[in-house]
Amino acid sequence: MRRRHAIAFILLLGLVSLLADVTYEGARSITGPYLALLGAGAGIVGLVAGAGELIGYALRLVFGVLADRTRRYWAFTIVGYALNLLAVPLLALANSWEIAAALIVLERTGKAIRAPARDTLLSHATEQTGRGWGFGLHEAMDQIGALLGPLVVAGILARMGNYRLAFAALAVPAVLAMVALFTARALYPAPEMLGKNRPSASTTSRRLLPRTFWLYLIASVFIAAGYADFPLLAFHFERTNLMPATWIPLMYAVAMATDAITALIFGRLYDRLGLRILALSVALSLFFAPLVFLGNVAVVFVGVVLWGVGLGAQESIMRAAVADLVPSAQRGTAYGLFNAAYGFAWFVGSAIIGLLYESTLWLAIAFSVLVQIAAIITLQLVRPNEATA
DSSP, X not given: OHHHHHHHHHHHHHHHHHHHHHHHHHHHTTHHHHHHHTTOOHHHHHHHHHHHHHHHHHHHHHHHHHHHHHOOHHHHHHHHHHHHXXXXXXXXXXXXXXXXXXXXXXXXXXXXXXXXXXXXXXXHHHHHHOHHHHHHHHHHHHHHHHHHHHHHHHHHHHHHOOHHHHHHHXXXXXXXXXXXXXXXXXXXXXXXXXXXXXXOTTOOTTSXXXXXXXXXXXXXXXXXXXXXXXHHHHHHHHHTTOSOTTHHHHHHHHHHHHXXXXXXXHHHHHHHHTTHHHHHHHHHHTTHHHHHHHSOHHHHHHHHHHHHHHHHHHHHHHHHHXXXXXXXXXXXXXXXXXXXXXXXHHHHHHHHHHHHHHHOHHHHHHHHHHHHHHHHHHHTTOOXXXXXX
């Protein structure tokens, strides 16, 4: 009975993520040209996008700690989603790029507020289903939304040609996401009761995080730093005339579909094999850089698939492992720290790969591969603790 309720809870939060991703991933697909339409230059567009991501990841540590200290995981989740989703349709009313930029940063801030608390809530339910499969299912639903959002926006623009109308239309999935979230809150006010082990009253969030978590965090930083962001891949495809421009979004769709499928498969394998499967996923995905940057179209396709494989494993297994390495009372802090470090490493790593790409291509490829090899080596040092409530 408890397992059935755990699955229902994961599906409900998965539905929230699906609808939320339709909202903000749909918006993110057009924020660049929308800012330009409002008078922003290329430098402002890049600065707003980068600042939004950096602030969004950095604040996760703060709100993760606060969630653990207050134990108000639902409150942080609801407030975060509300800000996250409210900011998107409000972009339809922006009459200057400064207002639009503030709303974009607000949307990322909302994600920072809710991400550690939501993952902590999910971690309790995944005790019943298997950590990997539970987080993998959630990630798969999340990616379905990430695919649908840009398609919805593209359809509105193709038919109506109006950015403001596109942003306004995204209020529909935003409202539905909040309805699903409040439904989950009403049905499961205490998700910790879904776990196999109920949290001990004596457990405190102020203890030091386990040593194994810190080793795992170092490995995660290496993984993130070695991963090139897709815009750089897209830039390479267009710059080298490797494929028609219309194929590039299709390549991204292939990567996202691979991400969703991989999250489920590797999530299930993680429940059987543990962190070894994460090391295997990194060993597979580290080949994406030479294939994508040096190959012809067919080879690039394989590289993009491997890029999606790595991303799917990262989004499912890596979150699942945090729950296995850290006691429940410290998971908000751990998820906040993990997300902040991972996001910062991705930001810095992508910048380094981009700079190396401009100077010497093989150095960019070597950096990506060697840093991911360092991650595999570091993962061998991680010895997961016994499950802790």
